[in-house]
Each structure stands twice: as C-alpha cells, then as structure tokens.
Amino acid sequence: KENFSQDEISKDKLLLEIKKEIKTFYRKDLQSVINASxxxxxxxxxxxxxxxxLYEACKDIICNYSNVEFDLENGKRGSRYALVLxxxxxxxxxxxxxxxxxxAAAVFLVLNSLCYNKEIISSRGELVEIGxxxxxxxxxxxxxxxLCEVGTSNKTHLKDYEQAISENTALILKTHKSNFALMGFHSEVNIKDLHELAKEKG
Structure with a gap:
C-alpha cells in the first residue's frame, strides 16, 4: 500500500491502488508443493x-449434492455414519x-467409554504432545x-507393561510418535508383542 498526500491523489493512482488490492485479494495463497520431507x-x-x-471416481458426488445424511428410501434425514458403518x-x-x-477425539471417546474410572498403561516415552x-x-x-506410567523416556520393555497389569487395568495404550523420533540408546515394545500380552492377560 502506498501513502499519498492529498495533493498527490489522482483518479489514475486511486484506480491503480484498487487494482492492486483486488489482485492481492484474489491471489491463490494455497498452492501445490513437493513433499521432500x-x-x-x-x-x-x-x-x-x-x-x-480416486478423485475421478467420486468427482460427480463431490461436485454435486449427495445423500450424505439423507435416507433415500424413506425420504427423511439419515445418518452419515450409516454409509461407512x-x-x-x-x-x-x-x-x-x-x-x-x-x-485426540477418538482416543478420548475410547477411553471414556471403555475405561472410565479404571486404569490404563502407557510408556513414559509415548506421553507426547501432538498438533x-x-x-x-x-x-x-x-x-x-x-494413567499408569511404565518404563522411562528412552527405554520401555515388555516386562514393564507385564508387571504393571492389575485387576483395575482396562487397556494398554500404544501411541504413535508421528512428528519426532528417539534415537540412540532407546527401545520400545512393538504393537504385536503388546497385543499378545493383552490377550494372555485377558
């Protein structure tokens, strides 16, 4: 934006500024990039x-109205979950x-529905902050x-989970560390071994 004194204001300059503003307003800030991360x-x-x-297969639905939450058989409101359930x-x-x-919503609903007032086990190395x-x-x-914390921030073993299981244990939580990684002197228990342990303990 340019600043003009009253003497400098002219119709041409004003129109030029308006055109600049309109061009900026309609500029496409969102653009395609290469993911080399x-x-x-x-x-x-x-x-x-x-x-x-995939886009071509569903383009006609995306670009038009659809029965996302409408039951076509009875002509009434439907459930958007029914389509994928x-x-x-x-x-x-x-x-x-x-x-x-x-x-976060999914984890909250699972824990609140299945583990309320009970205990879950999680590795200290997986008590992360996400986006x-x-x-x-x-x-x-x-x-x-x-929350029952087991292991340390850099090392957690299967025996740590096994020793922490009690009558009040409802679930073993395995958190995917999507945006960082622990390197060097580090170990964690894989999901398959945790699954076997949970099956064994009932």
Missing amino acids: GVVIHTNLGRSVIHEE EKLKMLFECEDALVVNNN GSFRVPEVIKAAGVK
Whole structure:
C-alpha cells in the first residue's frame, strides 16, 4: 500500500491502488508443493493426498449434492455414519464403529467409554504432545481415566507393561510418535508383542 498526500491523489493512482488490492485479494495463497520431507502424511502439507483416480471416481458426488445424511428410501434425514458403518465393521472385525475428525477425539471417546474410572498403561516415552497442543496425559485425565506410567523416556520393555497389569487395568495404550523420533540408546515394545500380552492377560 502506498501513502499519498492529498495533493498527490489522482483518479489514475486511486484506480491503480484498487487494482492492486483486488489482485492481492484474489491471489491463490494455497498452492501445490513437493513433499521432500520424508514424512508421507505430513500435517503441515495437507496430510494424505487424494489420488487422481480416486478423485475421478467420486468427482460427480463431490461436485454435486449427495445423500450424505439423507435416507433415500424413506425420504427423511439419515445418518452419515450409516454409509461407512458396515464397511468399517468388516475391515476391522468389530461390532460397531464411529467416525470422528481427529485422533485426540477418538482416543478420548475410547477411553471414556471403555475405561472410565479404571486404569490404563502407557510408556513414559509415548506421553507426547501432538498438533493442536493435545497432550496425551491431559486427554487421558479428561476422559476420567487413571494413567499408569511404565518404563522411562528412552527405554520401555515388555516386562514393564507385564508387571504393571492389575485387576483395575482396562487397556494398554500404544501411541504413535508421528512428528519426532528417539534415537540412540532407546527401545520400545512393538504393537504385536503388546497385543499378545493383552490377550494372555485377558
């Protein structure tokens, strides 16, 4: 923006400034970039990309009205979850499913629904803070669940989890450290071993 004195103001200069403002307003700030970060699903670069074939397959629905929350059979309001529910139940071999729009919400709902007033076990090395300032210990506390920390910030072994399991244990929490990594003198228990331990302990 240029500053003009009253004597310098003219119709041409005013029109030029207006054109500049309009051009700035309509500028496309969002643009395609090359992800060379090494992180496939990058939260700052748009997360998961949509493949062109997938876009072409659903373009007609995306660009038009759809029955996302409307039951075409009875002509009344429907459920947006019903469209994916059966597929999710089949894929994850579960009795029911619910879709939410972020991981913190999903963790909160699982803990609050299945572990309220009970105890869950988590490695100290996985008590992380994720995007949006969500801290795992705070999400656990807000869900009404007691946190049992095991291991250390750099090393946690299977025996740490095994020794911490009690009658009040409802769940073992395994947190994916998506935006940082521990290097060097470090070890953690993989999800397969934790799954076997949970099955063994019932």
